[in-house]
Amino acid sequence: MFLTFEGIDGSGKSTQARLLAENLRRAGRDVILTREPGGSPGAEEIRSLVLEGDPDRWSAETEILLFTAARRDHLERTIEPALAAGKIVICDRFADSTRMYQGLSRGDLRKVVDQLHDLMIGRDPDLTLLIDMDPEIGLSRAKGRQGTEERFEDFGLDLQRKMRAGFLSLADDYRDRFRVVDGNRDMDSVARDVTDIVMQSLR
Numbered sequence: 001m002f003l004t005f006e007g008i009d010g011s012g013k014s015t016q017a018r019l020l021a022e023n024l025r026r027a028g029r030d031v032i033l034t035r036e037p038g039g040s041p042g043a044e045e046i047r048s049l050v051l052e053g054d055p056d057r058w059s060a061e062t063e064i065l066l067f068t069a070a071r072r073d074h075l076e077r078t079i080e081p082a083l084a085a086g087k088i089v090i091c092d093r094f095a096d097s098t099r100m101y102q103g104l105s106r107g108d109l110r111k112v113v114d115q116l117h118d119l120m121i122g123r124d125p126d127l128t129l130l131i132d133m134d135p136e137i138g139l140s141r142a143k144g145r146q147g148t149e150e151r152f153e154d155f156g157l158d159l160q161r162k163m164r165a166g167f168l169s170l171a172d173d174y175r176d177r178f179r180v181v182d183g184n185r186d187m188d189s190v191a192r193d194v195t196d197i198v199m200q201s202l203r
Helices: 013-026 041-051 060-084 095-101 110-121 135-144 157-173 187-202
Strands: 002-006 031-035 088-092 127-132 178-182
Touching: 002 013, 002 095, 013 031, 013 088, 013 127, 013 187, 031 060, 041 060, 060 088, 060 095, 060 110, 095 110, 095 157, 127 157, 127 187, 135 157, 157 178, 178 187
Parallel strands: 002 088, 002 127, 031 088, 127 178
Antiparallel strands: none
16 A cells, blocks of 8 residues: 655654554554655655755746656655555655645646656555644744755745645545544644554555
8 A cells, every 4th residue: 555644844744654654563564664755865865956955946847847756766766666565655745745835836837747747657645644734833843843954944834824725625636545634633643543544444
């Protein structure tokens, strides 16, 4: 099974992806935990290009190409081999993030994102967990990390609000694979809900 986590910056999805992987391993499952952009050596190199530096470093169009290149390498070298070996792949972000961040945030480029996805990726997750979070809390959390990968956080609260609305709309469009989890709670409560949803899907 190919599972992805989505959500705005600071929603806790990376933590929840890690906790789910730990819970599934304890249950005897063979799990690969990976992330985007990244997840393979080539894609990790692209990650630093797109997540660090000035917010205006790249146009949205250039970003779409960079993210697609990273995703293709990730798919070839990590995701597809793991699935072929019968493993569960948990990925922190995938194509839905590109649909939002590049397709929606800085112009109406969603059609371009979808065309490139169909042409170069051609795979969607079996299940996507959207950790829904209040944008103000999420941005405060994300900025509190004080890391170097803050290029998208630096676009500000308006972008985070637009992203939250966009993700919820996407969950409605793809309701067959999306499950929305309330992230405005303590970490353990969210993790219990996530694990229950995934265990039901694995039966």
